[in-house]
Amino acid sequence: MMRQLLAYAALMLALVPAPAAAWGYYAHRQTAAIALANVSPEVRSQVRALLAREKDLGTPDCPLKTLEDAAVWADCVRAESWRWGYTAAWHYRNAPICKAFDPRANCPGGSCVTAQIVRAQRVLADERLPAAVRLEALAFMVHFAGDVHNPLHSGDNEDQGGNARKADYGIKPGLNLHSIWDGPLAERAISDPADPVARRYSPAERAELAGGTPDDWGRESWEIARSFVYPTAFDTEDVCAAELPDKVALSQEDIVRGVPVARKRVVQAGLRIAGLLEEAFKPGPLVPDTPRRRR
Numbered sequence: 001m002m003r004q005l006l007a008y009a010a011l012m013l014a015l016v017p018a019p020a021a022a023w024g025y026y027a028h029r030q031t032a033a034i035a036l037a038n039v040s041p042e043v044r045s046q047v048r049a050l051l052a053r054e055k056d057l058g059t060p061d062c063p064l065k066t067l068e069d070a071a072v073w074a075d076c077v078r079a080e081s082w083r084w085g086y087t088a089a090w091h092y093r094n095a096p097i098c099k100a101f102d103p104r105a106n107c108p109g110g111s112c113v114t115a116q117i118v119r120a121q122r123v124l125a126d127e128r129l130p131a132a133v134r135l136e137a138l139a140f141m142v143h144f145a146g147d148v149h150n151p152l153h154s155g156d157n158e159d160q161g162g163n164a165r166k167a168d169y170g171i172k173p174g175l176n177l178h179s180i181w182d183g184p185l186a187e188r189a190i191s192d193p194a195d196p197v198a199r200r201y202s203p204a205e206r207a208e209l210a211g212g213t214p215d216d217w218g219r220e221s222w223e224i225a226r227s228f229v230y231p232t233a234f235d236t237e238d239v240c241a242a243e244l245p246d247k248v249a250l251s252q253e254d255i256v257r258g259v260p261v262a263r264k265r266v267v268q269a270g271l272r273i274a275g276l277l278e279e280a281f282k283p284g285p286l287v288p289d290t291p292r293r294r295r
Helices: 002-015 026-037 041-051 067-077 081-091 113-125 131-147 177-182 184-189 203-209 214-234 252-280
Strands: 166-169 172-176 247-250
Touching (some): 026 252, 041 252, 067 081, 113 214, 166 177, 184 252, 203 252
Parallel strands (some): 166 247
């Protein structure tokens, strides 16, 4: 009888869907781990102090006990659309790859990923604000800084950043181009136990991989989508001049070529999150707000 119960329990566990290993989960958590490994002890201490106020946010179904939790919190709370639905547009800033890049487009009222990174960092840095407000800003900042490094959160080819483009990943069918870069490709790129991404990087590595502004990071992602993601997926040098099929299949060669690209974006995101944290917790007065022009 006991053996039958154990077998039944094992079957039920096998039927429970595993969490998606994506920028929404695995890679996001890795960016946070990279950030923690590359900030000062003082910053780590201040992050822990804010995380201790988790209960004040009132999101018991979305844990926020660690910076890794913070990296996925913004995706988790979206399930409560009645409360958090207004944040949906904050996760991306898609720009057409077949037009000139415009850093001021597609961000009405600051509702886009680049503007929200800047806003969240400004809120986090303001020690006059309640701890819960700053903790929410911390979670948004860490998550959105990861999102903006995914090429298909910036580049678009009339397919919702690849979401509307069916694609097979090697022998794994039934995905779309966006989900491939969100999930299996990102996971493969950062899962080498012999070369972990979550480690302390040298000053030279940080100088090479970090720096820039959220607008710069969005432009980088757009350029990668334009020059690599779409041409690789459709096997053409000029996706803007070709009539593209509704469905693509990434070959093993395509996947191998994409791994270092995806890995670099995850590492850059983590190191840049570290920079955002250091700047937000820097002692001293805040930079004054830029006055808005009246119309």
